[in-house]
Amino acid sequence: MSTFVHIPVLVKETIEALAVQPGGRYIDCTLGAGGHAAAILEHSSPGGQLLGIDADPEAIKVAEAKLQAYSGSTLLINENFVNLRAICIKYDFHPVHGILFDLGLSSLQLDSDTRGFSFQHDAPLDMRLSPSQEITAADIINTSSEAELAHIIKTYGEEAYSHQIAHRIVKERPIEASLQLVRAIERAVGGRKGRIHPATKTFQALRIAVNHELEYLEAALKQAINLLGFEGRLVVISYNSLEDRIVKQLTQRESKDCICPPGTPICICGHTACLWLINKRVITPSPAEVKLNPRSRSAKLRAAERIITQDESYKVAEKLNFLLAEGEANGWRRPALLKKLRMTFSLS
Numbered sequence: 001m002s003t004f005v006h007i008p009v010l011v012k013e014t015i016e017a018l019a020v021q022p023g024g025r026y027i028d029c030t031l032g033a034g035g036h037a038a039a040i041l042e043h044s045s046p047g048g049q050l051l052g053i054d055a056d057p058e059a060i061k062v063a064e065a066k067l068q069a070y071s072g073s074t075l076l077i078n079e080n081f082v083n084l085r086a087i088c089i090k091y092d093f094h095p096v097h098g099i100l101f102d103l104g105l106s107s108l109q110l111d112s113d114t115r116g117f118s119f120q121h122d123a124p125l126d127m128r129l130s131p132s133q134e135i136t137a138a139d140i141i142n143t144s145s146e147a148e149l150a151h152i153i154k155t156y157g158e159e160a161y162s163h164q165i166a167h168r169i170v171k172e173r174p175i176e177a178s179l180q181l182v183r184a185i186e187r188a189v190g191g192r193k194g195r196i197h198p199a200t201k202t203f204q205a206l207r208i209a210v211n212h213e214l215e216y217l218e219a220a221l222k223q224a225i226n227l228l229g230f231e232g233r234l235v236v237i238s239y240n241s242l243e244d245r246i247v248k249q250l251t252q253r254e255s256k257d258c259i260c261p262p263g264t265p266i267c268i269c270g271h272t273a274c275l276w277l278i279n280k281r282v283i284t285p286s287p288a289e290v291k292l293n294p295r296s297r298s299a300k301l302r303a304a305e306r307i308i309t310q311d312e313s314y315k316v317a318e319k320l321n322f323l324l325a326e327g328e329a330n331g332w333r334r335p336a337l338l339k340k341l342r343m344t345f346s347l348s
Contacts, residue, residue, distance in 0.1 A: 006062075006107040008035025009296040010237060013283050014100060015043050017235045017303035023047035024097035027088070027227070029081040029220065030054060032106035034063035040100070041070040049073050051093045055080040055129040055211075059108055080130065082216035085223040095229035103217065104239035105207075107295070117207060119199040122179040127210045137206040138176055146170045156214070156242065157205030164188045165202055178203075204240065218246050225254060225274060228306035233278070235303045244282070244300050251275055251304045278303040 014036055018026065020043040028037045031052035041050050052067075052074060054060055060078045067074050077087055081101070088094040109117050115126035116137060127137035140152065149166035153159045168188035175181050185199045208214060224234055234251070238244040253259055254275040258267045283301040290297045 006033035006035055007293040007296075008032075008039070009102065009293065009299045010283065010285055010289070010301050011036065011039050013301055014102075014235055014237070015039055017278060017283070017301060018098035018100060018233045020044050020048075020098065025049045025051075025093065025095075027051045027084075027093070027096055027099045027224075028053065028102075029084060029099060029224070030102045030106075031063045031076065032059050032102065033108050034066035036100060036102055037063060037067060037074070038070075040098075041067065041073060045070075045073075049093075050075070051088070051091065051096075052076040053079055053081050053084070053087060056109065057130070059106065062108055078130075080216060081220045082212075084220050085227065088227055094227045096227055096232060097229060098233040098235065099224045099228060101217070101220070101224075101236040103213075103237060103243050110295075116178040117203070119178055119182045119197060119203050122177055125176060125178055125181060125206075127207045129211050133210070135210060137210050140206060140209060141169060141181065142174050142176075152209050153202050153205045155205070156208040157201035157203075158241065159201040159205065161189045161198075208242070214242055214246060217243060218250065221247065221250050225306065230306055230308055232306045233303060234275070234306070235301065237299050237301045239298045239300075244302070247302050251277060251302060255304065272309040274307060274309045275304040276307050278305055 018040065020026065020040055022044055023046070024044045026040050026044060026048070028040065028050060031037055031054035034052070037050055037052050041048055044050070050067075050070070050073060052060075052063060054063070054076075055078070057078050060076050063076055067076075075091060075093065077091075079087055088096075105117055109115070109129075114123050115128065116123045117127055125136065125138040125141060128135075141149070144152070146166045146169075149169055150162045153165055154162035159165065165185050165188045168184050169175060169181070172180075172184045175184060181202070182199045185202055189198045221234075221236070228234060236247045238247055255273050255277050257271065257273050258269060259271045260267050260269045279302065283303075285293075285296040285299055
């Protein structure tokens with residue numbers, strides 16, 4: 001494995017958004033090289049616990065070495081976060097105080113690239129996060145129709161020249177290596193235009209398609225909400241508009257009591273809010289951080305807190321009444337929450 005420099009993005013802002021506390025339990029769904037995980041473990045000591053998940057087995061090896069000092073407090077799993085709920089149930093790691101998603105590629109994958117993630121290295125067009133996956137980027141490039149390729153590049157890369165690029169790819173295939181694909185894209189669009197390399201969006205589109213990133217993200221976010229304890233925090237760092245749109249829409253939806261279409265005279269959806277948005281505007285890196293780590297420039301952080309839904313409040317009320325009747329309420333682990341509940345149900 002090649003030497004690389006890993007600089008985690010928005011570390012201070014992430015710790016604040018997660019409200020990391022000593023003794024807390026946290027999940028890092030995109031472990032990478034372990035930068036955020038190390039910061040979480042440092043701030044949750046003593047007694048903190050962390051479940052780290054990553055689809056890339058190489059990332060697990062690197063993170064294990066980095067987090068060796070916290071080996072007694074960590075559980076690192078080589079899995080895709082789309083299976084988040086099953087993982088947490090298997091290892092009895094729920095509810096938790098906070099869950100982090102740091103999306104996109106890590107420095108590990110970009111700087112020691114042997115799988116074709118980057119258009120700056122010549123490597124086989126693989127792009128799989130896990131070797132257990134069947135479909136590679138080369139498979140998509142060389143077996144898809146021109147129309148299918150154009151759709152993938154347009155949908156997942158938001159590329160204006162998707163049809164021209166798809167046409168050129170079909171004309172020049174078989175294409176097996178990353179720089180071969182770069183040259184085909186450059187010929188399709190006539191060379192570099194502006195600050196962004198012409199291959200950037202196509203490479204993004206292929207990586208997303210190979211790893212089902214958008215579908216898996218939406219599924220995992222829904223699971224994450226239900227794994228949070230009350231007042232637990234969900235934090236997501238995204239790097240492109242497609243990811244950010246999914247995070248924004250889902251968190252906004254789950255922060256509303258009614259999601260009926262505008263103009264509906266009476267609420268018929270029955271939906272109740274289960275999140276409170278901590279930052280309604282995205283948090284972005286400071287100019288100083290971008291200068292230190294240019295890869296952070298597109299990062300956007302969104303955070304939300306788990307709140308009690310109406311159905312859940314009834315169950316908590318029943319439990320609270322039982323505790324009060326049995327004289328056990330003094331042992332309640334969350335005194336502040338107990339106070340809120342007493343106030344709420346004494347007024348209802």
